[in-house]
Amino acid sequence: MRTISSKNATKIKIIYAAIKLFNEHGTGAVSTNRIASEAGISPGNLYYHFKNKEDIIRSILQEMIGEWDKLWLTPKGWEPTLSDMKKIIRLNIELQIKYCFFYRELISLMRIDPELQRIHQQIQKQRFIEQRRVFQQFVEAGHLRLAESDMDSLLTSCWIISNNWLSFLEISGLEIDDSSISKGIGLILSILRPYISSFEWGLLEGS
Amino acid sequence: MRTISSKNATKIKIIYAAIKLFNEHGTGAVSTNRIASEAGISPGNLYYHFKNKEDIIRSILQEMIGEWDKLWLTPKGWEPTLSDMKKIIRLNIELQIKYCFFYRELISLMRIDPELQRIHQQIQKQRFIEQRRVFQQFVEAGHLRLAESDMDSLLTSCWIISNNWLSFLEISGLEIDDSSISKGIGLILSILRPYISSFEWGLLEGS
DNA sequence: ATTTAATTAGAGTATTTACTCTATTTTTTA
DNA sequence: TAAAAAATAGAGTAAATACTCTAATTAAAT
Structure with a gap:
């Protein structure tokens, strides 16, 4: 039962960027690259924090x-x-x-x-x-x-x-x-x- | 208000193939090629009958x-x-x-x-x-x-x-x-x- | 029978996208 | 302060896929 601690600033940024985009356009229409971009980080960094889209x-x-x-x-x-x-x-x-x-x-x-x-x-x-x-x-x-x-x-x-x-x-x-x-x-x-x-x-x- | 007449055999085949696959796997996971294949026709033929996936x-x-x-x-x-x-x-x-x-x-x-x-x-x-x-x-x-x-x-x-x-x-x-x-x-x-x-x-x- | 139109096949393409890899920077530890 | 570990950037790739194009076949009309 791992929750998001306040130390994981990047992880939080990703999650909230994803929530925002998913709410606006649906999960199917939002790519991981777009989430990274919305969060202001690189795609590589996103995949450092999450295994894949499902993980997000x-x-x-x-x-x-x-x-x-x-x-x-x-x-x-x-x-x-x-x-x-x-x-x-x-x-x-x-x-x-x-x-x-x-x-x-x-x-x-x-x-x-x-x-x-x-x-x-x-x-x-x-x-x-x-x-x-x-x-x-x-x-x-x-x-x-x-x-x-x-x-x-x-x-x-x-x-x-x-x-x-x-x-x-x-x-x-x-x-x-x-x-x-x-x-x-x-x-x-x-x-x-x-x-x-x-x-x-x-x-x-x-x- | 165009309905499917019994003359459009292919169109019906496509629609029922699509319904079946969509029900099983969801619209996102089913490609038009797969629908064509399930309906037993070619992808080109599918696009002859339907403008695109949304049209289906x-x-x-x-x-x-x-x-x-x-x-x-x-x-x-x-x-x-x-x-x-x-x-x-x-x-x-x-x-x-x-x-x-x-x-x-x-x-x-x-x-x-x-x-x-x-x-x-x-x-x-x-x-x-x-x-x-x-x-x-x-x-x-x-x-x-x-x-x-x-x-x-x-x-x-x-x-x-x-x-x-x-x-x-x-x-x-x-x-x-x-x-x-x-x-x-x-x-x-x-x-x-x-x-x-x-x-x-x-x-x-x-x- | 011949022309015309409708239908179908299937190869092909441009684009998108999930994800990887390596090099670099930042942070932590000893 | 030096070494190790964690975090990040960003270019790159392989696969999937929506859709196109042309040629061939079948059906309809005259």
Whole structure:
């Protein structure tokens, strides 16, 4: 589990140049030479730091996982409210914007690189378990009223919408901005709506 | 709006070879020469029928749109039941399997080819209107009890889940088979559950 | 039957691109 | 400070690939 330390200045430059170009033009349209050029280094130097293009993409995934962990490790111990959840969903969507090429091309990338697939699937499983835990907390705190048997399907629905809201906007040709992100969060909450008491819902509207 | 007539035998061969290879390896990894070879023709011949690779992909989209139209134009006039909807969702998912590369790479493909983007966004808009109409019918028939104001968000949720269920399975490393498809349909129905009367729900379980 | 048009084959090319190799500079270590 | 190691530059290469061009064949039209 090697993360990018602050000593690897060049490595960071490469990764961020790659993220920028990948987001703008897609992984297929961006050559390693172009990444090197964007990072202000030579192609040879790029290959000193990374074995190949796939290696760069894998490192970006690790970077993304790192940021994602920061997001979900914080709400440990304390009791979360529904408006906390709104914040988490928003941060999650903002991460999707930062690494949008990854979300766009995920399946293709995983098919090309089985190692990437392995890593991502493992993380995905972990994520799901963590989110289930948070959901459970909501139920226990009385914010959500639903049977144990309904939890997984509700969580899965929220998960799918949360992770595909930006794609939906993009495919539909809609703007991605603060208001459209809020709309996505509202969509997820509207699915939970039948399981939230009117009182709690009123509080939520205000936040 | 040029469709593939039965006279264009070669064109059809090329398109189906392309679909097969694209589904297996992704558009990026499949060269035009390989498509020609798979179709059993020469590269020159391929370029006689198609201007370039993008042209092939656009033709595949048209083919897909044609099949999709067949799916949704039939339920016109008669009053649909919820179990009819189950069938439509299933057929829709089966189309996603047939053209899976398209669903996987949609955003990337649209970014590379603005013309493809234009066509797809136009169709997407139409599709949404049609599905809204069907939804409306369900409400009017008394199968669904929901306010006009909730309709769009519920429809959007169903849309997103329906169009991303296979991706979800694939990303999670789960098998795509009859039972997992049924699970996806069940997921969509579970979102509608709070708006369906117990009686209707009972009928649905049976079908 | 003959001309014209449509279709196909297949060799060929210009370009792109992932990646290598070596020489040079910078940094670290002893 | 000298030697060793790490980092960087930049030219270069082999392979892939999208697409072209011409010649040959088949089908259609008159």
